[in-house]
Amino acid sequence: QVQLVESGGGSVQAGGSLRLSCTSPGTALNDYAIGWVRQRPGKEREGISCINSSGGNAFSADSVKGRFTGARDKAKNLVYLEMNNLKLEDTARYFCASCCYGVGKYEYEYLGQGTLVIVSS
Numbered sequence: 080q081v082q083l084v085e086s087g088g089g090s091v092q093a094g095g096s097l098r099l100s101c102t103s104p105g106t107a108l109n110d111y112a113i114g115w116v117r118q119r120p121g122k123e124r125e126g127i128s129c130i131n132s133s134g135g136n137a138f139s140a141d142s143v144k145g146r147f148t149g150a151r152d153k154a155k156n157l158v159y160l161e162m163n164n165l166k167l168e169d170t171a172r173y174f175c176a177s178c179c180y181g182v183g184k185y186e187y188e189y190l191g192q193g194t195l196v197i198v199s200s
Contacts, residue, residue, distance in 0.1 A: 081106050081189040083113075083175050086195030091165055098124040099194060101175030106149070112137065113158040114178030115149065116187050117171040119195050126185050127179035130158055138178070143169075165198045172196075 087099040101113060104163040108151050130149035139147065143162075150159045155158035158175060176187035 081111065081177055083177075083191035085173060085175050085191045088173060088196045090197045090199060092168055093198055093200050094166050095198075096161070096163045096164065097196060099162065099173055099175075099196075101158040101160075101191065102156055103199060104154040108156050108158055108168055109153050111177045112139070112179060113149075113151075114158045114176055114185065114187055115147075116174045116176055116190060117166065117169075118174070118193075119171040122171075124174075126178070129159060129180075129185050137180075143146050154179055162196070165196075167200060170196060170198045 083103050084103050112131050116124050116126050118124045122193045127143050128149045131137045134151040136149050142192050146164045172193040174193040176190040176191040178187050180188040
């Protein structure tokens with residue numbers, strides 16, 4: 080069992096930026112591929128990112144490609160999601176999770192409680 084804790088959400092105007100962070104109190108995140116899932120109001124959860132153990136962006140959904148970038152700080156046991164040029168439709172609760180490539184798609188496990196991002200005009 081991996082416990083993940085997200086932070087960094089908040090309210091931002093469209094076009095702005097936020098950086099989300101993910102850490103674990105009892106697990107070395109360096110041992111896992113860690114990704115991000117979001118749930119927009121009235122929508123199903125959407126996997127948007129997977130960062131491999133070496134820090135590379137293994138997967139980035141079309142909806143965020145070119146705007147969101149995952150990164151790691153191994154010394155601090157943190158995984159980040161840098162979000163730039165935010166759009167109204169990025170309003171969602173964002174979860175970090177372990178990720179792996181399953182049958183035709185990335186799969187996510189051990190989601191945290193999430194952090195809320197609200198983008199306004």
